[in-house]
Every structure is written in structure tokens, then in C-alpha cells.
Amino acid sequence: MVARYVAELIGALECYGDRPAIGAGKDVLRFSEALDAVYRLAGVLADSGVGRGAGLACVTGGNRPEALLVRLAAHVLGARLTPVVGGPAIHGLEFILRDCRPALVVHDVPVPDTGAPRLGMDGLLSAAARREADEVPVRARESDIGRVLYTGGTTGRPKGVASTFGAMAARDGRRGAGWTESVYLSVTTLAQRSGGRCLEQLRAGGRVEILDPFGPREFAAACRRLGRVSTYLTPPMIYRLLDDPATAGGIPGLEAVSYGASPVLPARLREAVARWGVRWRQGYGTNEAAVICRLTPADHDAAVAGRPELLASVGRPVAGVELQVRDGRGGVLPSGHRGEVWVRSETVMAGYWNQPRLSAEVLREGWLRTGDVGHVGDGGYLYLDDRVKDVVIVDGANIYCLPVEASLARHPAVAQAVVVGRPSMLTGEEVCAFLVPAPGCAPSGxxxxxxxxxxxxELAPAHRPTVVFWEREIPLTGRGKPDKKRLRERAASAAPDPDLPPGSVLPPGPGR
Incomplete structure (x- = not known):
């Protein structure tokens, strides 16, 4: 059966012909022009050995519109696509390019030679421009692996999340209101969530605008120019917009914001919701399962009107998702009890690419173990407490990082806090904090x-950080999450980056 996800995307490019489709500043591609480009690219890729079931890795140094067209061309051919945005935040690029077994690597930045054929992005585009835009039939099938996305590798070796075209259709079909009446302004990596959101927008006939790199002033200028904008932001982007005087009070032209990728500080989120006057929606999900829960615009309104606790939740399960919280033995826990979040839906991955043993560990009788620790509160709202692998064990007690980070950030001198564990001869592990000073505040012991x-x-003596480092900014992964792998390495060395303000070593708190 032809992959519905791909057929509907191509059908949209045919249907909406003269409408603007993909923009990047002054350059705007119409739907019909995008379709021609996809066919030309598919022809060149096919000549280069990319076909149904073959791997194609696309490595770009930033978010360029052409990456979306290459993605569509790969889908038409039924190829197994692995998109990567290269850069200093990407861990294990050489491993990824070997592990995904590509028939071809397309790139616009230097990539390691892994033995696979390589083709520069500019060379691919030039060859495509010289071809006729002959129609290429959709070769993808529902059960084919259409995409292998690699996790950030923040807790170890990157893992390839393999999804079928059928699962990709289910993911796209239940994202809820896509806000396609506005222009979708893409500011996060196209290799991950934003790329899928762009295709969702195109599938519904909406326009996509790509901004790279992100900056508060540039973002505000794009919103003013485009007039009606929806977007997806990571929490650090929200904080930057709140901290810039030009955007702190609101952004003309911005109508709707989705956010996710990492935990958000409830106090800062409430500040943004109250100030900006836009529709807000949070999506909690994983590469392995897509969106699991949503905090809707109505939930955000209710939070500001008198239920602030909702901003600490990730919402309720979306349609088609079953969610359970289980203990370490796999037993289902009642509401209010903390345990690992398990989910079941049509969107769950087929497995980890080339890792059957690991796949068997996380996939159990149709259920996916997310690795997230959480509990279900009043009204069925899910609250996340931490990642299973991020728990710091102090004297045998589990210390969850998220509550510690939230407490640290409540201090007026702290704009952002990230907590990791490091080895301790006394307690096994100890809590180490990285703090970003609030605007106008100087770092101090x-x-x-x-x-x-x-x-x-607010918590307990064992939760108190024993070491604190001040940072100008928290290092991020390619997906916009705090790079905890890098921070753990820095914490273990007990020395902050020499280019940053010195860290403060704190004495143990009472009772330690």
C-alpha cells in the first residue's frame, strides 16, 4: 500500500500550486515550484543509488530550506532518511554516519569519510537544476522504514529511532489544530521536530518561513514582517525573548506558540503567558513515541486565571495514546505515585536501528518505556519528575533533578538552573548545579x-547542591536541550570552563 503520509504531501504540493510555500527572507518558493524541485532532486538521488529501502543521510550546518526539499524527495523514493544538523553540539557524527548505513551522504559541512558515497548539497542542487521536472511516482509503502532519527547521545551512544511511514502518518494526523491559517516560523532544528512541523504545515496548504540563526531581535522582525505567525520554541528561547527588552513585553505579529523539548520553569512560563497575549500549547513527546501529552491553550488560560500548578504539568494524553505509570517491576501504579511513564499508540517507533537488544528492553508487548519519571495528578494531568538516567543517587536516596532546578530558579539572582550528578567518595554521588545569572545580577558565591x-x-538537605558553577549560558544539544553529558564531564573535573566566570564551591548543607 502506498504510504499515505507521502502521497498526501505530494498531493498538497499539486493542489496548492501558486500559493507561497517555503520562505527564507526575500526568497519564497511556491507549492508548484517546490514540487518541481522535489521531482528534480528525486531524479538525481535515484541516479546516485538512493531508492526504496536505501539509506540517505543529509547533514547540514544549519537550517536551510533545501533540506526540506531533500527530505520530500527521499520520502517519494521510499528511502530511509537520516537528517542531521551538524555542529559542535552533535555527539558521535561519525558513529551516526556508519550506523545508519547510507547509500549516500548529502552534506554542506565537512563530514567524516565512513566509506559511503558523498555528495555536496550545492552539487546536488546544481545537478537537479539541470534536469527536467519529470514526475516521480511515490514508491514509499506504509510498512517501510521512512526515517531513522538519532537521539542526542547526551547519556551515551546515539540511538537511531526507526519509524515507518505508517507511524509518521499517525503522528502527523493527531497533532491537533495546526494553526495553519498563520505562517509557521521555523526557528529550531529541521532535522528534528521542526522539520516534521514544516511538512505538516505544507500538507495543510500553509506557508513555512525558516529563520536561521535564532535571535530575539531577528525573531521579532520576522514576526512583524510576516504578520500572523505561529512557531515552536524551546524553553531557552522563551527565556531569551523574556530577557530582551525589545521582546519581553510581547511580539507584534506572533499569534501562537508551541513549546517543548526540555522542561520549562513554571514561573518564567507564567510570565510569558501573562505578558505576550498569544495562544500557548505544550507538547510532551519523544522521538520514540511522538507527542504523548498536551497542555492546551485552555489549560494555559486556566493556569493564569487561578490554577498555576497546571504550568508545572505536561498536560493530558492526546487522542490515541494510552499512558501508565509503572514501578521498577512493571507494575501499574495509582495516581499520585511516582514511577516510569509507559505509553502505547500507533505512533510508537518500530525499534532502535541495529539495536535489537535495546529495543527489546524498552518495547514490551506494545508498550514503550519512555525513561521518564513522573506521576499523574488531579484531572489526569501528567507531571514529570526527571529522566530515569538523570536521577542523582545520594546516600542511596533518589534525588530528582527537576525539583532542584525549579527551587534554584526561584532565587531572584538565578535565571536558569541545570542540575547533574557527579561521583562522591562520601555519598556515592553529589548534586552539582550550573546557574545562569538573572539580568542585572552578577554571579557571586x-x-x-x-x-x-x-x-x-523547600526540599531536603540531601537535595542541596554541594558544587555550583556560574555560566553565561547553558550549553545546548542540537535539539535545544541542556547538554547534560557535557555538564557531567565538567562537573566530574571540578573545574568550570576557563572562559566563564569562576564557579563557587559550597560547603555541605546541615545534616550532610
Missing amino acids: AAAAEASALVER
Whole structure:
């Protein structure tokens, strides 16, 4: 059976002909022009050995519109696509390019020689421009693996998440209202969630605008120019917009914001919801399962009107998703009890590419173990407490990082906090915090001690950080999440980056 996901995308490019489709500043491609480009690219890729079931890796140094066209061409051919945005935040690029077994690597940045044929992006585009835009029939089938996305590798070796075209159709079909009446402004990596959101927008006849790199002033200028904008932001992007005087009070032209990728500080989120006057929607999901829960615009309105606790949740399960919280033995826990989040839906991955043993560990009788620790509260809202692998074990007690980060960020001198564990001869592990100072506040040992004392008062002595480093900004992965692998390495060395303000080593809190 022809893959519905791909057939509907091509059908949209045919149907909406003269409408603007993909823009990047002054350059705007219409739907009909995008379709011609996809056919030309598919022809060149086919001549280069890319066909149904073959692997295609596309490595770009940033978010360029052509990457979307290459993605569509790969889908038409039924290829197994692995998109990667290269750069200093990408862990294990050589491993990825070997593991995904590509028939071809398309790139616009230097890539390691893994033995696979390589083709520069500019060379691919030039060859495509010289071809006729002959129609290429959709060769993808529902059960074919259409995409292998690699996790960030923040807790170890990157893992390839393999999804069928059928699962991709199910993911696209239940995202909810796509807000396609506005222009979708893409500011996060096209290799991950934003790329799929762009295709969702095109599938519904909406326009996509790509902004790279992201900056508060550039983002505000794009919103003013485009007039009606929906977008997807990571929490660090929201914080940057709140901290810039030009965008703190609102952004003309911005109508709707989806956000996710990493935990958001409830106090800062409430600040943005109250100030900006736009529709808000949070999506909690994983590469392995797509969107699991949503916090809807109505939920955000209710939070500001008198239910602030909702902003600490990730919402309720979306249609088609079954969710359970289970203990370490796999037993289902009642509401209010903390455990690992398990989910079941049509969108769950086929498995980890080339890792059957790991796939068997996380896939159990149709259920996916997410690796997230959480609990279900009143009204069926899910609250996440941490990642299973991010738990810091102090004297045998599980210390969840998210509550510690939230407490630290409540100190007026702290704009953002990230917590990791590091080895300790006394307690097995100890809590190490990385803090970004609030605007107008200078890093100081006194402020670090006060913030750490706040953690102790709100939680318990074992939660108090024993080491604190001040940072200008938190390093991020390619997906916009705090790079905890890099921070763990820095914490283990007990020395901050020499280019950043010095860290403050704190004495243990009482009772430690």
C-alpha cells in the first residue's frame, strides 16, 4: 500500500500550486515550484543509488530550506532518511554516519569519510537544476522504514529511532489544530521536530518561513514582517525573548506558540503567558513515541486565571495514546505515585536501528518505556519528575533533578538552573548545579549559597547542591536541550570552563 503520509504531501504540493510555500527572507518558493524541485532532486538521488529501502543521510550546518526539499524527495523514493544538523553540539557524527548505513551522504559541512558515497548539497542542487521536472511516482509503502532519527547521545551512544511511514502518518494526523491559517516560523532544528512541523504545515496548504540563526531581535522582525505567525520554541528561547527588552513585553505579529523539548520553569512560563497575549500549547513527546501529552491553550488560560500548578504539568494524553505509570517491576501504579511513564499508540517507533537488544528492553508487548519519571495528578494531568538516567543517587536516596532546578530558579539572582550528578567518595554521588545569572545580577558565591539554601528549605538537605558553577549560558544539544553529558564531564573535573566566570564551591548543607 502506498504510504499515505507521502502521497498526501505530494498531493498538497499539486493542489496548492501558486500559493507561497517555503520562505527564507526575500526568497519564497511556491507549492508548484517546490514540487518541481522535489521531482528534480528525486531524479538525481535515484541516479546516485538512493531508492526504496536505501539509506540517505543529509547533514547540514544549519537550517536551510533545501533540506526540506531533500527530505520530500527521499520520502517519494521510499528511502530511509537520516537528517542531521551538524555542529559542535552533535555527539558521535561519525558513529551516526556508519550506523545508519547510507547509500549516500548529502552534506554542506565537512563530514567524516565512513566509506559511503558523498555528495555536496550545492552539487546536488546544481545537478537537479539541470534536469527536467519529470514526475516521480511515490514508491514509499506504509510498512517501510521512512526515517531513522538519532537521539542526542547526551547519556551515551546515539540511538537511531526507526519509524515507518505508517507511524509518521499517525503522528502527523493527531497533532491537533495546526494553526495553519498563520505562517509557521521555523526557528529550531529541521532535522528534528521542526522539520516534521514544516511538512505538516505544507500538507495543510500553509506557508513555512525558516529563520536561521535564532535571535530575539531577528525573531521579532520576522514576526512583524510576516504578520500572523505561529512557531515552536524551546524553553531557552522563551527565556531569551523574556530577557530582551525589545521582546519581553510581547511580539507584534506572533499569534501562537508551541513549546517543548526540555522542561520549562513554571514561573518564567507564567510570565510569558501573562505578558505576550498569544495562544500557548505544550507538547510532551519523544522521538520514540511522538507527542504523548498536551497542555492546551485552555489549560494555559486556566493556569493564569487561578490554577498555576497546571504550568508545572505536561498536560493530558492526546487522542490515541494510552499512558501508565509503572514501578521498577512493571507494575501499574495509582495516581499520585511516582514511577516510569509507559505509553502505547500507533505512533510508537518500530525499534532502535541495529539495536535489537535495546529495543527489546524498552518495547514490551506494545508498550514503550519512555525513561521518564513522573506521576499523574488531579484531572489526569501528567507531571514529570526527571529522566530515569538523570536521577542523582545520594546516600542511596533518589534525588530528582527537576525539583532542584525549579527551587534554584526561584532565587531572584538565578535565571536558569541545570542540575547533574557527579561521583562522591562520601555519598556515592553529589548534586552539582550550573546557574545562569538573572539580568542585572552578577554571579557571586553569596547568591549561589542562598539559592542552594532555598533548595534545602523547600526540599531536603540531601537535595542541596554541594558544587555550583556560574555560566553565561547553558550549553545546548542540537535539539535545544541542556547538554547534560557535557555538564557531567565538567562537573566530574571540578573545574568550570576557563572562559566563564569562576564557579563557587559550597560547603555541605546541615545534616550532610
